[in-house]
Amino acid sequence: MRTERDTRTGGASTDASVDGPARQKPSRWWLVDLVLVLGLLAYTIPFFAGYFPGRSLEGAGVAIVAVALCVPLLVRRRYPLASFTVIFVVASAHLALGLAPIPADLALVIGLYTVASRLPVRWSLPALILVVGWPLVAFVPRVRAGEADFDLLSLPVVLAAWIWTWGLLTRSRRQRAGEQARQREAYARVVAAEERNLIARELHDIVSHSLGTMVVMADGAAHQSSIEPRRAGEMMTRVGEAGRSAMVDMRRMLGVLRDGDDVARMPQPGLTDLDRLVEQTEATGVRVDATMHGERPELPPGVDLAAYRIVQEAFTNARKHGGLMLSEIQATITVHAEELELRIRDDGQGPRGADGKVPGHGLVGMRERVTAYGGSLHTGPRPGGGFEVRAVLPVGGGA
Known part of the structure; x- marks a missing residue:
């Protein structure tokens, strides 16, 4: 060369951006919920004693209500809306029967958090309104009767609003994590496609040039074999050299495919x-x-x-x-x-x-x-x- 210098939700569907429990890998979250249910029931047991002396029927009713409030929490991740609905209906029913609020009613705010963290706002906002309205119905008569002060009424309202906000933030974080995961997957697919295109181009260049050269020289050697055997032999020698060079390049490319190394790291x-x-x-x-x-x-x-x-x-x-x-x-x-x-x-x-x-x-x-x-x-x-x-x-x- 010359050189010259010159998820499912029990009546509502979760957002596609939030990974529902139905798509999660098997986990031990059900153990967490089981411990939560048992702890809430254990915390409610002392309240049974207030009903039992001479009122065994009421005490049995409180026990049934407590179990009915807590058991739906076991499926809250899979059926958030259905679980919340059952809890709210039971909580409202026991108020209608004249039973006083019990610690198991905290299942309401847990259900609210689950709905807020897993469903769109169009579902969680009505749930918040229901949970805020429930203590008004439960405690206003007691405040009027002088059995409780205003602080007892405001506390569950503030707690419900805080839990709902926490659920929204959790859901937003899940959405961001899901979006980031999808972006990583999309980027990985783009990188893989570019890598395949790069390897395809390299293979095409190696095969088309080397084999093309070999075919032309082999044809020439066949034509010269009877006229100039020595010249034909030299051409076949060059065919072998071109073939060996192509084999080296092919082995290098196949090694990349087998080992997953970056093509750019290979001597080129x-x-x-x-x-x-x-x-x-x-x-x-x-x-x-x-x-x-x-x-x-x-x-x-x-x-x-x-x-x-x-x-x-x-x-x-x-x-x-x-x-x-x-x-x-x-x-x-x-x-x-x-x-x-x-x-x-x-x-x-x-x-x-x-x-x-x-x-x-x-x-x-x-x-x-x-x-x-x-x-x-x-x-x-x-x-x-x-x-x-x-x-x-x-x-x-x-x-």
């Missing part, structure tokens, strides 16, 4: 390997004139690989589509202050119907590589005959 060819590329192409019987104008630049690895692959693919396309007219390929690499210009021209017939948008994996791969680095690519037939590929890759600034 660059413009310093163009001499070998020119030699392989000339071995097929096509003269190659490769020239670099300006100082050989210190390119970023990605740009260096892209430049090499573009030249390689242009050589491959020239041999593939040049036909019998192809006799020479000219490759000119010009180093400017902030960009690298690659111009590859041949005198073959080029892809039939070429208009600058010729279909095919080769030209598509070129365009993807150039676009990835913010460059430009122009391909098409030359006015005087032949085909031309011109690529510009930015190399200045932060490239």
Whole structure:
């Protein structure tokens, strides 16, 4: 190469953004709820004694009410709205029967929290209104009768509002966590797709160039075998060298697929390997004139690989589509202050119907590589005959 210096909810559905219990992995949250239920019942037991002396029926009724209030909490995560509804109905019923509030009524605020943390506001806000209204019905008569003061009335209202707000914050945090998880999954899918595209491009370049070179040289050796056996032997030797080189590249790529390593970490060819590329192409019987104008630049690895692959693919396309007219390929690499210009021209017939948008994996791969680095690519037939590929890759600034 010449160089010139120049979830389900019991009547309501949870938001899709909140992972419902039906989609959660099996956990031990039911143990937490069981302990909560047993603790609430144990806290309520002393109140039974207030009803038992001479009033066993009332005491039994309180026990039944306490159990009915607490048991729905066991399924509150799976059926938040149904669980809350049962608790509220039982709490309202025991007030209607004339029974005084008991500690088990705290199941109301626990149910409210579950609804607020798992369902939209359109469901949790009515639940809050019901829970706030319940102590008004329960304690206002006692306040009027002088059996309790106003503080006893305000405390459950404030507690209900605080629990509801806590539930909303919990739900918002779950939504953010779910959104972040989806964003991570989407990003991982994009990265995987880009990695597959990168590997596909590398495999295409390796296979199309190496095998194309081998086919041309093997055909030439078969033609020369009876005329110039020595020349045919040399060509077959080059076929073996090209095959071994392709095998090395293929093993490297397959190793990436097997081990999951980053393709960018592998040793990759660059413009310093163009001499070998020119030699392989000339071995097929096509003269190659490769020239670099300006100082050989210190390119970023990605740009260096892209430049090499573009030249390689242009050589491959020239041999593939040049036909019998192809006799020479000219490759000119010009180093400017902030960009690298690659111009590859041949005198073959080029892809039939070429208009600058010729279909095919080769030209598509070129365009993807150039676009990835913010460059430009122009391909098409030359006015005087032949085909031309011109690529510009930015190399200045932060490239």
